[in-house]
Amino acid sequence: MDEPRRDSKWWGWGDPAISPKLDAEALATLRERVGELSPSPRAATLEGFELPSPEPLPPALIEAVGAAGIFTSREDRIRHATGRGYVDLARLRSGRLDAAPDAVVLPADAEAVRRVLEICAVEGVAVVPFGGGTSVVGGIEPLRGAHGRLISLDLARLRGVEVDGRSLTARLGAGLRGPEAEAALAERGVTLGHFPQSFEYATIGGFAATRSAGQASSGYGRFDALVSSVRLIAPAGELRTLETPHTAAGPALRELIVGSEGVFGIIPEVTVRVRPAPRVRRYEAWIAASFEAGAEIVRSLAQGPGLPDVIRVSDEEETRVALMLSGPRGLAGALFGGYLGLRRRRDGCLVVIGLEGEEESVARRRALSVRELRRGGAAYLGQAAGRSWEHGRFQGPYLRDTLMGMGALVETLETAHTWAKLGDLHAAVGAAIRDSLAAQGTPGLVSCHLSHAYPDGASLYFTFISRARHGEEAGQWRAVKRAASEAIVATGGTITHHHAVGRDHAPYMAAEVGREGIEVLRAVKRQLDPAGIMNPGKLIPPESTT
Numbered sequence: 401m402d403e404p405r406r407d408s409k410w411w412g413w414g415d416p417a418i419s420p421k422l423d424a425e426a427l428a429t430l431r432e433r434v435g436e437l438s439p440s441p442r443a444a445t446l447e448g449f450e451l452p453s454p455e456p457l458p459p460a461l462i463e464a465v466g467a468a469g470i471f472t473s474r475e476d477r478i479r480h481a482t483g484r485g486y487v488d489l490a491r492l493r494s495g496r497l498d499a500a501p502d503a504v505v506l507p508a509d510a511e512a513v514r515r516v517l518e519i520c521a522v523e524g525v526a527v528v529p530f531g532g533g534t535s536v537v538g539g540i541e542p543l544r545g546a547h548g549r550l551i552s553l554d555l556a557r558l559r560g561v562e563v564d565g566r567s568l569t570a571r572l573g574a575g576l577r578g579p580e581a582e583a584a585l586a587e588r589g590v591t592l593g594h595f596p597q598s599f600e601y602a603t604i605g606g607f608a609a610t611r612s613a614g615q616a617s618s619g620y621g622r623f624d625a626l627v628s629s630v631r632l633i634a635p636a637g638e639l640r641t642l643e644t645p646h647t648a649a650g651p652a653l654r655e656l657i658v659g660s661e662g663v664f665g666i667i668p669e670v671t672v673r674v675r676p677a678p679r680v681r682r683y684e685a686w687i688a689a690s691f692e693a694g695a696e697i698v699r700s701l702a703q704g705p706g707l708p709d710v711i712r713v714s715d716e717e718e719t720r721v722a723l724m725l726s727g728p729r730g731l732a733g734a735l736f737g738g739y740l741g742l743r744r745r746r747d748g749c750l751v752v753i754g755l756e757g758e759e760e761s762v763a764r765r766r767a768l769s770v771r772e773l774r775r776g777g778a779a780y781l782g783q784a785a786g787r788s789w790e791h792g793r794f795q796g797p798y799l800r801d802t803l804m805g806m807g808a809l810v811e812t813l814e815t816a817h818t819w820a821k822l823g824d825l826h827a828a829v830g831a832a833i834r835d836s837l838a839a840q841g842t843p844g845l846v847s848c849h850l851s852h853a854y855p856d857g858a859s860l861y862f863t864f865i866s867r868a869r870h871g872e873e874a875g876q877w878r879a880v881k882r883a884a885s886e887a888i889v890a891t892g893g894t895i896t897h898h899h900a901v902g903r904d905h906a907p908y909m910a911a912e913v914g915r916e917g918i919e920v921l922r923a924v925k926r927q928l929d930p931a932g933i934m935n936p937g938k939l940i941p942p943e944s945t946t
C-alpha cells in the first residue's frame with residue numbers, strides 16, 4: 401500500500417459500481433410519506449471542486465517522511481477532508497469544502513508515526529488520524545485548533561498481522577480494513593467477528609479509536625471488549641498495555657486509549673481476542689406483535705439464557721421501511737410469504753436473530769432463543785428473511801446515495817439506555833426528530849431498531865428520511881441533530897453507544913461525563929499532547945464552552 405486508497409466513491413459510500421435503485425412501488429410509498437422529492441444531482445466533479453489552498457508543510461516533516469509518503473493532490477485532500485455522515489456527503493455533493501488537510505501523510509511504520517508526531521508538535525502542525533474515514537460524527541474533520549497547518553495522518557500502511565493460535569489472540573495493524581483483517585485471520589481458521597455496517601471500509605485502528613460495535617456484538621462483543629492490549633504513540637511518549645487476559649494493576653489504561661478518537665495520539669496496532677471461524681451460521685426472522693413485545697423478548701434473553709450473536713428488533717416504522725425498500729424479491733418478498741402464512745397478523749415488528757459457531761452450540765442456543773421468542777408471542781418467518789437481512793446488511797449506505805440523489809435527507813443516530821428507560825428514550829428521540837423535521841416543513845419517516853443488547857439495557861438506532869432543503873442541508877440536519885441530542889440527554893441516555901463523539905457530540909460530553917470528567921480528559925491530553933496538535937476539536941469540548 402504505497403498510496404492513499406482511492407477505491408471508493410470520493411463523493412459517497414463505497415464501491416462506485418454498486419448503485420441500488422428503488423422500484424416504482426417503493427418510490428410511490430416514499431413520496432406518500434415524505435412528499436414530492438426534487439432530485440439533487442451531484443454538482444461536484446473532482447476537477448471543479450472548490451478547496452482552500454494548502455499551506456506549505458515544514459521542511460523537517462517532508463525530510464522525515466520522504467516525498468513518497470506525502471500526497472497533496474486535490475483528490476487525496478478531498479478524500480481526507482470529511483467523514484461519511486449525511487452532512488459530509490451533502491457537502492461533497494455540493495462541490496465545495498471550506499476546509500481540507502494541507503497534505504495527506506502515510507507513515508511507513510510505527511517509528512515513522514513517532515517521528516511525524518514529534519516534528520508536528522515542534523512545528524505546530526495539527527494532526528488528524530485517518531483510518532477508513534467512515535466517521536459519522538465529524539471525527540476526521542480538518543479542524544486546525546490553534547494551529548495554522550494541518551495534516552491527515554493516514555495509517556493505511558500499518559498492516560501487520562500476527563496470530564497467536566494457542567492464546568487465540570491476534571496483533572493487527574491499525575490500517576487494515578475489516579475485510580482485510582478477516583481474510584488474514586481466516587487463513588488461520590479464526591475470526592474477529594466484528595461486522596459494523598461500515599465493515600468494508602473502516603479499519604482496525606478506527607474501530608479501537610471509536611469503541612465501535614459490530615452487528616454481531618451480542619455474541620462476539622463490541623470492539624472494545626475484543627481488545628486485549630493496545631499501544632498508543634503520543635507526541636510526548638508511548639503507552640503500551642500488557643498482553644495478559646486481565647490485570648488488577650490500577651485503573652485500566654487500555655480503556656483510556658480505546659475510544660480516545662485520536663486526541664491523545666495514534667494507535668498503531670491492537671491485540672484482539674479471536675475465535676475459531678464458525679462452522680454454522682444460521683440467520684432467521686421472526687415477527688413480534690409490537691416493538692415493546694420484541695424488546696421484552698430481547699430483555700428476557702439477555703437476562704436469562706443468553707443472547708444470539710445477532711439480535712435486532714425493528715419498530716413498526718422500520719419494519720414497514722424494510723418492506724418498502726428491499727423490493728419484492730428481497731426481504732419484502734420473504735416477509736410477505738411469512739405474513740400470508742400467519743394470516744391472523746397484519747402488522748408487527750421484525751426480529752432478526754443470527755447464531756454462529758459449532759453445530760451443537762448453534763442448535764442449543766437457538767432452542768433457548770426460540771423458547772423465549774414463542775413465550776413472547778413472536779411468530780416464525782423463516783430463514784429466507786433472516787438470510788435476506790444478512791446478505792443485505794452492508795447495502796444501506798449505498799441506498800443512502802440513491803436517496804440523496806433523489807433529493808432526500810437520510811441520516812442515522814444512535815444511543816442506549818437501561819431497560820427501565822428504553823421505552824421513554826424511544827418515544828422521546830423519535831418525537832424530537834419527527835417534530836424537528838415537521839417544524840422545518842419537511843415531515844419525515846422516522847424509524848428505529850433495538851440492537852446491541854445487554855442484561856441491563858440496549859442500544860436504539862434511529863434512521864430518518866425526509867425531503868432535503870436544497871442549499872440548506874447542513875442547517876436542516878443540524879436542527880434535527882440538536883433536537884435528537886437534547887432529547888437523548890434529557891432522558892439520561894448516552895449521546896453515543898458506538899458512533900463515538902467526534903465534533904458533533906463533543907458539546908454533550910458534559911452531560912455524559914460531567915465537568916470533572918472533562919477536566920480529567922483535558923489533563924491526560926496535556927500530558928500526552930502538550931502542544932495540542934492531536935485531532936483538535938474532537939471528543940473534548942473547547943475550554944470556552946464548559
Ligand SMILES: Cc1cc2nc3c(=O)[nH]c(=O)nc-3n(C[C@H](O)[C@H](O)[C@H](O)COP(=O)(O)OP(=O)(O)OC[C@H]3O[C@@H](n4cnc5c(N)ncnc54)[C@H](O)[C@@H]3O)c2cc1C
Nearest residue numbers: 531532533534535539596597598603605606612613662667
Ligand atoms: C455507513 C456507515 C455505517 C456505520 N456503521 C457502524 C456500525 O455498525 N458500528 C459502528 O461502531 N460504527 C459504524 N459506523 C461509524 C464508523 O464506521 C466507525 O466509527 C468506525 O469505527 C470508524 O473507523 P475508521 O477506520 O473509518 O475511522 P475514521 O473514520 O478514519 O476515524 C474515526 C476516529 O478515530 C480516529 N482514528 C482513526 N484511526 C486511528 C488510529 N489508528 N489511532 C488513533 N485515532 C484514530 C480518527 O481521528 C477519528 O477521530 C458507520 C459509519 C458509516 C458511514
